[in-house]
Amino acid sequence: MKLYLVEHTIKINGFSEGKIMGVVSDKEKAEELIKDYQKKKGFKKYKEGFRIKKMEIDKSYHKKGFKSWYKKGVE
Numbered sequence: 001m002k003l004y005l006v007e008h009t010i011k012i013n014g015f016s017e018g019k020i021m022g023v024v025s026d027k028e029k030a031e032e033l034i035k036d037y038q039k040k041k042g043f044k045k046y047k048e049g050f051r052i053k054k055m056e057i058d059k060s061y062h063k064k065g066f067k068s069w070y071k072k073g074v075e
Contacts (some may be wrong), residue, residue: 002028
């Protein structure tokens with residue numbers, strides 16, 4: 001089963017700040033959710049920060065681990 005994750009990310013003073021806005025069942029609902037949030041305080045200023053990620057249930061997305069972006073080279 002596929003789902004759509006709606007997230008919003010902005011960069012302020014060199015740092016990224018991300019928020020998960022919701023998880024919905026189809027792309028049209030994800031686009032409606034974005035349109036609604038773009039009218040709200042704070043998001044009006046950063047309308048371009050939204051992203052829709054198509055995801056699957058029961059699938060692993062970070063099998064190899066991750067590296068921190070806060071300090072180069074730190075794991």
